[in-house]
Amino acid sequence: MLLNDDQLLRYSRQILLPDVDIEGQQRLLSSRVLILGLGGLGSPVSLYLAAAGVGELWLVDDDQVDLTNLQRQIVHTHDRIGMSKVASARQALQALNPDVSLHCIEQRLDADSLQAQIAQVDLVVDCSDNFSTRFALNAACFAAGVPLVSGAAIRFDGQISVFDPRNPQSPCYQCLYPQGDDAALTCSESGVLAPLVGVIGSMQAMEAIKLLSGAGKPLTGRLLLLDGRRMEWREMRLSADPDCPVCAGRHLHPSSDPAQ
Structure with missing residues (x-):
């Protein structure tokens, strides 16, 4: 995809980066990303990916904007209370960058529909808030061979990692959490500091841009943990x-890794 004059100007600060350059920006413009969840994490993810020039964004969420969301879910505004989060996010992203193609899915996806949607994209960003959705998304990504950028935030604590089935050494999300308790993850009961989701969501967007453009080194095989109280990583x-039920049997022994 050749960049026109307006695109060269809009994305000039990214194009100036040697790791990105024209070729990296062209990759972004040709990329398709699915964002599951348009809440605290999905807000900065969607805004930054749209601003950075990712060509197509698939927005998935079955919830509506609520007054309690506005403390941290910055893609939504007070006048959109009651609107679906997908429609609200679409309005914000179109205003930010009208060149980005937006696909809106205002429903909860089951295993089959997840697989069908993921087959249409190059990368998935998990901005969900429960283990059952994360496990289903992880399984679908590894079945389709699509990289997954995973983030979570609760109270003062956040984490982020990348799980990439294209890399034979990469673990998957279920390697990290063989099982999980959704009751321990509700922000409505545990609370969450507003900027925390901005920090983790922005980092998810950065990892997505790195993977899509070929810039830098992604977090594959590494987990970053943030203690927001002490601001320690x-x-x-x-x-x-x-023995992972999702990805066992696909990993190379380190000595047989062709990259070594």
């Missing part, structure tokens, strides 16, 4: 679970 190395 920890990094954990992740390895694949040989």
Whole structure:
């Protein structure tokens, strides 16, 4: 995809980066990304991916904008209370960058529909808030061979990682969490500090842009953990679970990794 004069000007600050350049920006413009969840994490993810020039965004959420959302879900506004989150986000993203193609799905996707949607995109960003959805999304991404950028935020604590089935050394989300308890993840009961989702969501957008453009080194095989109270980051190395029900059997022994 050749950039026109307006696009060269709009994305000039990214194009100036040697890791991105014209070719990287062209890759972004040709990319298709599915964002599952248009809440606290999905807000900065969708805004930054639209601003950065990702060509097509698939927006998935079955919820409506509520007054309690507005403390942290910055893609929505007070006058859109009661509107579907997908429609509200579409309005904001179109105003930000009308060149981005937006596909809106205002429903909860089951396993079959997830698989069908993921087959149409190049990358998935998980901005959901429960383990059952994360497990289903992870399984669908690994079945389709599509990289997954995963983030989570609760109270003062956040985490982010990348799970990439194209990389034979990459673990999957279920290697990290063999099972999970959704009751422990509700912001309505546990609370969440507003800027925390902005920090983690912005980092998810950065990882997505890196993967799509070919810039930098993604977080594949690494988990970043943020303690917002102390503003301290920890990094954990992740390895694949040989007994994982999702990705077992697809991993190379380190000595047989063709990249080494």
